[in-house]
Amino acid sequence: MNIIETVFMTYKGYTAAVEFNPEDGLFVGRVLRINDLIDFEGKTIRDAEKDFHNAIKSYLNACKVTGTRPDKPRKEKMFIDFPPELSAKIEFLAEANNKSEDTIVVHMMSTLFKDKENRIGETLRALFKDKASRKGPRDRSRRALAKTD
Numbered sequence: 001m002n003i004i005e006t007v008f009m010t011y012k013g014y015t016a017a018v019e020f021n022p023e024d025g026l027f028v029g030r031v032l033r034i035n036d037l038i039d040f041e042g043k044t045i046r047d048a049e050k051d052f053h054n055a056i057k058s059y060l061n062a063c064k065v066t067g068t069r070p071d072k073p074r075k076e077k078m079f080i081d082f083p084p085e086l087s088a089k090i091e092f093l094a095e096a097n098n099k100s101e102d103t104i105v106v107h108m109m110s111t112l113f114k115d116k117e118n119r120i121g122e123t124l125r126a127l128f129k130d131k132a133s134r135k136g137p138r139d140r141s142r143r144a145l146a147k148t149d
Contacts, residue, residue, distance in 0.1 A: 007045060011053050012060070014073055016040070018048050031056070034071040080105075 007018045009029075016038075018029035027048040031038040040055040042048030063070040082090065094101045 009049055009052060011056050014038070014056055016052050018045065018052070031073075033073040033076070036071040 005020070009016050009018060014031050015033065016029045016031045018027050020026075021028050026041045026043060027045050028041045029039065029048055029052060031052075036059070038055050038059050040048060040051035042051050060070055090101050090104055093099075094104045097104070
């Protein structure tokens with residue numbers, strides 16, 4: 001199995017992760033952070049995006065028809081226990097930039113995952129490389145952090 005790239009897309013407040021499944025030659029995705037299962041696929045990333053939009057529309061329509069409340073994406077908070085030295089550095093950066101500690105950590109993590117040349121990003125991708133296997137197009141419980149070209 002090759003390292004794959006995970007693409008994230010959002011529609012009507014729902015976020016989905018899409019990956020390429022080389023075994024089937026399809027882009028497959030599923031909506032994240034909800035209890036209901038909404039999945040979709042496409043031969044191209046654009047086809048998958050269209051199917052994602054249609055899946056959300058169908059889901060919301062089915063909920064309306066049946067009178068059930070649509071599952072809304074969870075807004076979870078992460079609580080990370082940083083080592084004291086790292087916590088002090090984050091606090092210093094936050095104070096020096098007149099930002100919150102959360103804003104500093106979010107910015108750092110966003111930069112980490114965007115930076116293709118970042119050695120830490122390469123290390124993270126290597127850690128997840130062995131976990132990138134799949135059983136089939138509907139087994140989407142495992143995701144790989146991707147090396148982008």
